[in-house]
Amino acid sequence: MDASSGEQVRHRLSRAGNRQINRVLHIMATVQLRNPTEGRAYFDRKKATGRHRWKRCAP
Numbered sequence: 001m002d003a004s005s006g007e008q009v010r011h012r013l014s015r016a017g018n019r020q021i022n023r024v025l026h027i028m029a030t031v032q033l034r035n036p037t038e039g040r041a042y043f044d045r046k047k048a049t050g051r052h053r054w055k056r057c058a059p
Contacts, residue, residue: 032039 029039033043
């Protein structure tokens with residue numbers, strides 16, 4: 001994404017991101033939480049500390 005002003009040339013990443021990649025990452029995270037994986041163990045450890053940053057916790 002172009003963020004140039006005058007002679008200064010700058011670029012920045014789009015805040016929207018890649019919708020296909022975001023969708024795949026979300027599906028991957030959901031599958032990790034549904035099954036007894038390292039991702040699920042990490043989630044459970046964070047949830048047990050009470051300091052997780054998720055608004056909703058998957059069952």
